[in-house]
Amino acid sequence: MTEDAEQLFPIEARALAESLEAGLLDLKSHPEDRALIDGVFRDLHTLKGSGAMFGHTRLAQFLHDFETAFEAVRDGRLRVSPALVELGLRACDHAMALLDGGSAEPGEVLLSALAALTLEPGAAQAAAQPDDLAAGTGVGDSLALGREAAAVPDQDGPPPWSLSVYLAGDTLTLGGRPLGVLDELRALGAQRLHPLLDRLPPLSELTPDRLYVGWRMELPGELSEEVIREAFLFHDEGLDLELERRAAGPAEAAAARGATAAADPEQPDAERRPKGSAGAMMRVPAERLDEMMDRVGELVIAEARLAELAARSGDTLLITVAEEIQRLATSMRETTMSIRMTPIGSISGRFRRLVHDLDATLGKPIDLVIEGQDTELDKTVIEMLADPLMHLIRNSADHGLETPEERRSMGKPDVGTIRMGARYSGAEVVITLADDGRGLDLGKLRAHAEKRGLIGPEDDLDDAEIRALILQPGFSTAQSVTELSGRGVGMDVVRRTIEQLRGTLEVESEPGHGTQISMRLPLTLAIIDGLLVEVAGERYTIPLAAVEHIIELPEDRAQETGHTRLLTIRDKLVPFLRLRQLLDSPGAPGPHQKVVVVTAGELRVGLTVDRIIGSSQTVIKQLSPLHAALKSFSGATVLGDGTVALILDVPQLVAFGQALDAVEAA
Amino acid sequence: MMPRAFRSAQPSREFRPAQDVVTLRLGGELLAIESGLVREVLEPGAITRVPNAPAFAAGLLNVRGTVVPLTDLRIPLRMPRCPRDADTRILVLDLKLAGAASVVGILAEKVHEVTQISSAAIEDVPDVGARWPAQFVRAIGRKDTQYFIIPDLDAIFAAFLAVPLGAALQIA
Numbered sequence: 001m002t003e004d005a006e007q008l009f010p011i012e013a014r015a016l017a018e019s020l021e022a023g024l025l026d027l028k029s030h031p032e033d034r035a036l037i038d039g040v041f042r043d044l045h046t047l048k049g050s051g052a053m054f055g056h057t058r059l060a061q062f063l064h065d066f067e068t069a070f071e072a073v074r075d076g077r078l079r080v081s082p083a084l085v086e087l088g089l090r091a092c093d094h095a096m097a098l099l100d101g102g103s104a105e106p107g108e109v110l111l112s113a114l115a116a117l118t119l120e121p122g123a124a125q126a127a128a129q130p131d132d133l134a135a136g137t138g139v140g141d142s143l144a145l146g147r148e149a150a151a152v153p154d155q156d157g158p159p160p161w162s163l164s165v166y167l168a169g170d171t172l173t174l175g176g177r178p179l180g181v182l183d184e185l186r187a188l189g190a191q192r193l194h195p196l197l198d199r200l201p202p203l204s205e206l207t208p209d210r211l212y213v214g215w216r217m218e219l220p221g222e223l224s225e226e227v228i229r230e231a232f233l234f235h236d237e238g239l240d241l242e243l244e245r246r247a248a249g250p251a252e253a254a255a256a257r258g259a260t261a262a263a264d265p266e267q268p269d270a271e272r273r274p275k276g277s278a279g280a281m282m283r284v285p286a287e288r289l290d291e292m293m294d295r296v297g298e299l300v301i302a303e304a305r306l307a308e309l310a311a312r313s314g315d316t317l318l319i320t321v322a323e324e325i326q327r328l329a330t331s332m333r334e335t336t337m338s339i340r341m342t343p344i345g346s347i348s349g350r351f352r353r354l355v356h357d358l359d360a361t362l363g364k365p366i367d368l369v370i371e372g373q374d375t376e377l378d379k380t381v382i383e384m385l386a387d388p389l390m391h392l393i394r395n396s397a398d399h400g401l402e403t404p405e406e407r408r409s410m411g412k413p414d415v416g417t418i419r420m421g422a423r424y425s426g427a428e429v430v431i432t433l434a435d436d437g438r439g440l441d442l443g444k445l446r447a448h449a450e451k452r453g454l455i456g457p458e459d460d461l462d463d464a465e466i467r468a469l470i471l472q473p474g475f476s477t478a479q480s481v482t483e484l485s486g487r488g489v490g491m492d493v494v495r496r497t498i499e500q501l502r503g504t505l506e507v508e509s510e511p512g513h514g515t516q517i518s519m520r521l522p523l524t525l526a527i528i529d530g531l532l533v534e535v536a537g538e539r540y541t542i543p544l545a546a547v548e549h550i551i552e553l554p555e556d557r558a559q560e561t562g563h564t565r566l567l568t569i570r571d572k573l574v575p576f577l578r579l580r581q582l583l584d585s586p587g588a589p590g591p592h593q594k595v596v597v598v599t600a601g602e603l604r605v606g607l608t609v610d611r612i613i614g615s616s617q618t619v620i621k622q623l624s625p626l627h628a629a630l631k632s633f634s635g636a637t638v639l640g641d642g643t644v645a646l647i648l649d650v651p652q653l654v655a656f657g658q659a660l661d662a663v664e665a666a
Numbered sequence: 667m668m669p670r671a672f673r674s675a676q677p678s679r680e681f682r683p684a685q686d687v688v689t690l691r692l693g694g695e696l697l698a699i700e701s702g703l704v705r706e707v708l709e710p711g712a713i714t715r716v717p718n719a720p721a722f723a724a725g726l727l728n729v730r731g732t733v734v735p736l737t738d739l740r741i742p743l744r745m746p747r748c749p750r751d752a753d754t755r756i757l758v759l760d761l762k763l764a765g766a767a768s769v770v771g772i773l774a775e776k777v778h779e780v781t782q783i784s785s786a787a788i789e790d791v792p793d794v795g796a797r798w799p800a801q802f803v804r805a806i807g808r809k810d811t812q813y814f815i816i817p818d819l820d821a822i823f824a825a826f827l828a829v830p831l832g833a834a835l836q837i838a
Contacts, residue, residue, distance in 0.1 A: 298731040538715060583717035621733040625764045625827060626723040627716060636714075636726055636733045643712035644726040644733050 009054045011283065013099055016047045017092050022349045024088045025356060031080035040088070041070045046233060047095065049184075053177070053234060059098045062107045066091050069118050078118060087114055089356065158221035159246045161228060164196065166214035168238025173209050176235060182215065184231045189220040214240070221245070286379065289340055296329075296336045297527065297619035303329040304616070304640035333527065333617075342382045344422045344431070345373030350386060351393055351420065358397040365404065365415040366397055375422035377429050381501055381521055385431070388494040392433045392517055393418060395491070400437030400515050410512065412436065425520070428503075428545055434516035440509035442466050449475065467507040471495040502543075502634065504651075530618035530637065530647065533596065533609040536585035539645045541618050541637055542607070546598045546650040553593035553608055567606055569597060576606030577657040582632070600651040607653075616640075620647060632656050687783055687807065688757065689814060690774035693745025698807045698814035701780050705758040705769065710750060722826055727771055729758055736771040742822045743798050743815070748775065761819060764827055783807035783814055801825075 020043040027036050044067045052060035066088065072078035087110060094107055163185075167178055182193070196214035206212070219228055225243060232239055303326055310322035348370050355368040377385070401407075401416035408414060419434045442463060449455045449469045461469075469475060471491050498505045503521035522528060522545060530541035551569060566573045576595055579585070595606040620635040627633070634649035687698035688707075706729075713725040713736055725736035736756065740747050753776040761770050784807065802825070804818035 301731050585717070623726075623733070624735045624768055624770070625766070626735045626737070626770070626823075627719060627726075630716065630719060632718070633716075638728050638731060638733065641712075642728050644714040644728050646714065646716065646726070 009050060009056075010099055012050065013047060014096070016043050016050075017096055017099075018349050019043050020047065021089060021092050021353055024085050024092070025349075025352045027080050027088075028082065028085045028356075037070070037074050037080070041067070041074050042230070044070055045230075050234065053175075053180070056099065058107075059095055062098065062111070063091070063095060065111050065114055069114055072118065081117070083117055087117065089353070160191075160221045161219040161223065161225075162216070162242075162244055162246050163190075163219055163228065164214060164216045164242040165232070166196070166199065166240040167211055167232075167235050169210045169212070170238070171211045171235060178211060178213075181231055181235065185217065185219070185228075188223060188228065188231065190217040191219075193217045218246070289336075289379070292336055293340065296333050297621075299329050300333055300527070300617060300619050301638045305642055308640040337378075337527070340379050341376035342379045343373060344375050344377065344382065345370075347382060347386045347389075348373055348420075351389065354390055354393055355397070355418065358394065362397060362401075363403070364397065364401050366401065367415050367417045368393075369417060369419045370421075371419070372422035375424060375429055377422075377521065384497055384501060385519075385521075388497045388519075389420070389431070389433065391491075391494055393420075396433065396435035396437065396515070400435040400439075402438050406438075428520045428522055431519045431521065432516055433519075434514060436514040439511040439513055439515055440467055440470070440507070441511065445469055467509055470507060471505060499651075528618050528620060528647075529615060531596065531615050532613040532639070532645065533579075533594075534611040534613055535579045535583060535609050536587045538583070538585060539613065539639065539643070540579070540583075540609075541645050541647045542596060542598065543618075543634075543647065543650065544615055546600065548597045548599055548604065550612060551595050551597065551606075553595050555591060567595065569595075569606070572604075574604050574606050576608060577654065578608045580608070580610075582653065582657055582660065598650045598654075600654045603654060605650075605654050605657075607648075618647065685783060685807070686780065687814070687816070688780050689778040689783075690755070690757070691753075691776040691778065692774055693740045693743065693747070694775075695745065696778075696812060696814045697739070697774075698783055698816050699757060699759070699772075699819075700816075703759045703761065703819070705760055707774075707777055708756045708758060708771075710754055710756050710773075720826075727756065729769065729771070732769060734758065734769050734771050736773065738773045739817055739822065740773075742802050742825070743817065745798075751775075759819070761823060763823055770823075781809060783809040 020040060023036055023040040023043060027033065027040060030036055044063055048060050048063040048067055051057075051063065069078065069084070070088075073080055073084075078084075091110055091114075094110060098107075167176065167181070168174075171178060182190075186193075194216045196216055197212075199214065200206070200212045228243060229241075232241065303322075307322045307326055310318045313319075351370070352368055355366050358364075359366050396418050397416075401418070402410070402412075404414040407416065417436045419432070419436075421430075421432045421434075423430055445466050446455070446461070446469075449466075449472070450457055452475060454469060454472050454475060455461065471494075475491065495505050498519050498521070501521055503519055506518045506520075507515065508518070509515040522543075529544040531544050531547050532539055532541055534540075551567075553567075565576050565578070567576050568574075574597060578589075580587075580589055589608070590610055593608045593610065594612055595608050596612070597604060597606050599605075618637045621637060622635055623630070623633060631652040632649055633646045634652075635647045636644050637647055639645050685698075686701040688701050688704050689696060689698050691697070708727075708729070711727065713727050716724055716726055716735075720741075721738060722741040723735050723737045727734055727736050738747070739745075755774045755777045756771045757774055757777070759770050759772060761768055763770070798815065802818055802822050803815055804821075805816045807814040807816050
């Protein structure tokens with residue numbers, strides 16, 4: 001148990017440090033936000049406390065001064081300044097380094113810098129207690145009002161708290177330190193401490209390592225209930241705690257109201273939602289979720305078979321049961337998928353930190369705006385996205401945004417903006433990364449690509465094609481390779497990652513106004529909506545997300561085999577590929593061919609099939625290494641009747657078709 | 667699991683004296699597959715053709731919800747092929763492909779029995795090298811008067827995976 005806790009500590013600490021980092025970055029733009037200051041203080045306090053508990057004394061000692069500094073901020077004796085935020089961020093890094101066993105920066109340097117900062121008379125213009133409250137309202141931040149309410153009883157001199165507490169009996173065996181808790185309470189101002197011995201068993205039944213003693217004490221009435229309960233942060237389990245105002249009266253009611261109001265501010269503010277605001281959380285190894293998803297996938301397949309068999313039998317009782325199971329399997333699938341869904345916001349802290357650092361290194365003030373943080377994607381997708389997005393942000397900051405002087409001369413605000421957005425679009429999530437910088441210089445791009453031998457001078461490319469060149473391997477526009485980006489490996493790695501995730505990438509740019517990169521990604525990698533089609537008696541699944549519409553192939557076109565493969569669809573010429581030919585299928589096409597119009601990147605292509613069977617939930621099974629070389633298929637799925645159908649990889653299939661055409665034409 | 671892991675480390679021409687094997691008919695010959703590798707024997711159900719795949723691994727089948735590739739050892743062993751009939755079976759094997767544990771089906775014209783055979787080194791059997799690619803035959807087994815080809819599955823699959831399929835397969 002203790003070992004478990006020790007293993008968990010680094011994970012917890014990392015989460016705390018991330019939350020701390022996010023809080024500090026928020027403070028940079030909202031230096032007077034009470035909720036944020038409290039959050040930062042709480043994170044520092046917890047990190048220090050749990051660090052000490054698990055023997056990370058260096059970490060605890062190091063954080064102590066920062067905790068004191070933020071305590072001063074919380075109490076209004078110190079103002080948040082950019083320098084303090086910066087120091088806080090570096091302290092975060094240092095704390096993480098200490099956790100990892102090494103330390104990149106000597107902590108003493110940070111501590112003396114902190115000491116200098118806290119003693120600076122200007123920064124420390126000690127605001128008197130009442131001013132502090134006024135400052136809270138002065139911000140005009142409605143969130144601060146909750147705190148106000150909580151503080152109201154202060155003026156009446158609220159009656160002291162009476163606290164009786166028994167820690168869990170196994171506290172000692174689990175490595176807890178009751179004396180530490182008492183110390184903490186004493187620091188809060190605990191008085192009249194009495195042991196409670198009523199639970200002490202007779203000597204014959206006493207187990208030496210169990211904790212039977214409880215304590216009763218008085219605590220200053222000014223403290224909020226939250227603060228008192230925080231002293232028991234690591235003793236939640238089995239905690240027996242009674243906390244009440246000594247004299248019940250209107251003040252108590254007010255305090256209770258205040259406490260709820262104080263808790264409220266965190267809720268409406270989703271953007272800055274602190275960790276653990278939801279009730280009980282559980283950490284689960286990711287592999288278990290993957291395993292669970294596999295099982296659910298099999299369940300969905302088995303259920304489809306059952307439904308088909310039941311329908312064929314015509315037995316109404318069986319059909320009822322099959323429908324019931326179908327309902328359960330569907331909700332099971334949705335629940336499992338939702339467990340794996342993670343909001344984009346979970347990785348946005350890294351981006352904000354990156355921008356903060358870039359700001360300093362590049363000497364370009366940058367504002368990172370993140371929209372749609374709550375948009376959720378499969379956790380695997382999120383994790384794989386982090387690096388490409390970091391790269392894109394670095395690119396935007398380095399190549400896209402101009403220096404403040406250049407910006408001013410162009411009539412733009414000094415501060416460059418990088419905007420990251422995430423939103424749902426059908427069964428996909430669209431992530432955009434836009435900057436308001438100089439945009440892509442198409443002429444330069446083209447010249448560079450020619451120099452690199454990616455295209456020849458005679459190649460006729462339209463603007464979109466030129467923009468797409470930056471995604472090519474070995475393309476780098478940086479005049480000189482900078483420390484940040486421009487190693488020439490970046491963009492095509494981004495593209496490859498997105499393609500691996502079965503997503504697409506698009507570059508838009510307006511000279512002088514900025515560049516936007518849009519990534520479309522499937523919500524999940526495990527199950528997709530598929531369109532089941534039939535070609536020569538064989539069934540294939542086309543990802544529904546790629547399907548635009550379906551039309552009937554005009555009969556006069558059905559039998560032709562020539563190379564003119566263009567159809568007029570809604571006044572537009574659309575090339576089409578005969579799946580029968582692509583898939584080397586036996587037999588001749590029937591008279592009523594259908595054309596499934598799909599989009600592959602910016603291309604619209606029709607695929608001719610014999611029959612449309614319908615759409616269905618498709619559980620994707622990876623192909624074995626024996627078939628990994630067949631790029632036209634992204635996987636296989638098991639159909640309701642138990643047979644296997646291949647899933648067409650539309651962009652790859654289109655590329656394959658074009659290659660076939662090229663071979664035939666040659 | 668353990669014996670399989672060690673197996674590939676052994677010199678391919680050596681074979682333990684007595685071995686539990688599943689015997690089967692393929693290309694008119696008798697083959698023996700180490701029984702520890704065989705997960706189950708299935709009657710061929712619906713087999714999905716994989717377009718543009720090489721003949722060695724031209725199909726997929728569903729083994730209890732798992733998609734399993736179906737392979738035909740007659741291709742690497744250069745044996746004549748005949749159409750499927752009532753005796754045709756599929757052996758589902760646990761193999762390591764490219765370092766990962768995989769399930770693979772192999773086609774059998776008929777499955778005979780699980781038995782113990784003793785093996786003879788390949789050189790002891792005349793004419794064999796001339797008829798099958800020697801690098802794909804691990805040994806020749808013997809039971810009474812019958813001889814069995816013991817294919818070197820590791821070598822066969824490794825050779826298949828080593829071919830740059832992309833170019834060879836995609837555009838014929």
